[in-house]
Amino acid sequence: MSFIGIDLGTSSVKAVLVDDEQRVLATAARELTVARPFPLWSEQNPADWITATLEALDSLKNAVPEAFRRCAGIGLSGQMHGAVLLDARDEPLRPCILWNDGRAAAECAEIESSEPDSRRITGNIAMPGFTAPKVLWVRRHEPDIFRRTRKVLLPKAYLRLVLTGEAIEDMSDASGTLWLDTGHRDWSDRMLAVTGLDRRHMPALVEGSQPAGRMRADLARELGFDAPPLFAGGAGDNAAGAVGLGAVAPGSSFLSLGTSGVLWRTTAGFEPRAGSAVHAFCHALPGRWHQMSVHLSAAASLSWWASISGQTEAALLGELVQPVPCPSPVLFTPYLSGERTPHNDPQMRAGFIGLAHETDRRAMTQAVLEGVAFAFRDGKQALEAGSLPIKEAVVIGGGARSDAWLSILADVLNMPLRRYRQVEAGAAFGAARLARLGCSGEEPDAVCTPPSGEADIFAPHPARAAAYAERHAVWRRAAEVGRTLR
Secondary structure, X not given: OEEEEEEXXXXXXEEEEEEOOOOEEEEEXXXXXXXXXXXXXXXXXXXHHHHHHXXXXXXXXXXXXXXXXXXXXXXXXXXXXXXXXXXXXOOEOOOEEOOOOOOOHHHHHHHHHHOOOHHHHXXXXXXXXXXHHHHHHHHHHOHHHHHHOOEEEOHHHHHHHHHXXXXXXXXXXXXXXXXXXOOOOEEOHHHHHHOOOOHHHOOEEEOOOOEEEEOOHHHHHHHOOOOOOEEEOOEEHHHXXXXXXXXXXXXXXXXXXXXXXXXXXXXXXXXXXXXXXXXXXXXXXXXXEEEEEEEOOOHHHHHHHHHHHOOXXXXXXXXXXXXXXXXXXXXXXXXXOEEOOOOOEOOOOOEEEOOOOOOOHHHHHHHHHHHHHHHHHHHHHHHXXXXXXOOOEEEEOHHHHOHXXXXXXXXXXXXXXXXXHHHHOHHHHHHHHHHHHHHHOOOHHHHOOOOOOOOEEEOOOHHHHHHHHHHHHHHHHHXXXXXXXX
């Protein structure tokens, strides 16, 4: 018996096939593109997700045909917050407005003014990246599309709809809509009403480890499965990453250095911290929640710098000494798409400060890595305010392949970071675990275990950590400049 995890990300769709001993048998990925037609806008064509997913599944079949054929279950992980608006025939009415789209700031203020209990109900401050403000923006600026909208789905729920014919969403992803009563794990009629919607517009809700549809029989035959695989509820990308890492017990933490950045802590109950723009969401497993600091441009900052400098990311990182001996003389603020934690400001802008004639590319690359690390330090402080400190974290995400970056992060955050081999599987591996749980009904703690084997440990160096603490104070003043550039 085998299981497939599919991670619908922003830059790519990744798929992984594992056996019943949780060994990864094959992986596949297909790239995606993002359209930014206007300032603050970020959109994708949902049809591209379907094409990429089917191509990734076909690649798995070609790699391990027998294991693919016997697949019993599929789990979905997805980029959160995106708004897919469907008509009466379940066809998208417009491109999906993505998580890092910042156009709906005015609508956030309107939501919180119209429903004063918004933060208490959802556990979160209204942010432009969330789904509800986006739909309110469509209601105001594209009224004909809003009138024709019969269903609003998140990206992975739309993928499930196409593959199974079922409109179903899990609790972790639903938490990022601003329509969920997060403490009670149910849609909030009051929050839906603020945006002119009701439960008829929403998918059914399940826990991430519960069954959530079965692949269409015709598609299963076309793809070559013995029988239509069962789908699990799945998870938002970070919750899926937590499941893959075994971060399911209260207090467990990880740091995701992907396109965006996340510092995660699992909690035993619903513990909102909306005032500091910390996210408080449901976990993908029943009866569990989590907190996150979220940073909109993490590895995306390095990708941007690589495109500007005309170099590959690998080439830029290869120019750095490992570990870097001291902070760069240049500062970089990584607010290419604004920022969430702790600023909640989509208008914040990135920039270099401290350039001189002698500044070289290596100093600027180091500044980019440090700027992202300083943003994580802000997020860590927001998570720890009035709570226990985060003492260590496992690291996942594409940026985690860089030893230099992890060394910088360990020094800036002044805590050890641990990198396992399973980092490559990431959210897709967690989705495969949820697929297994959906099929077997096993206890989550028996399946969602921490990684085994050797790990690379990146421990903070006392002298560098002290230097970065001083540099962070200077960087914070530079970050304030980014708040004034409109």
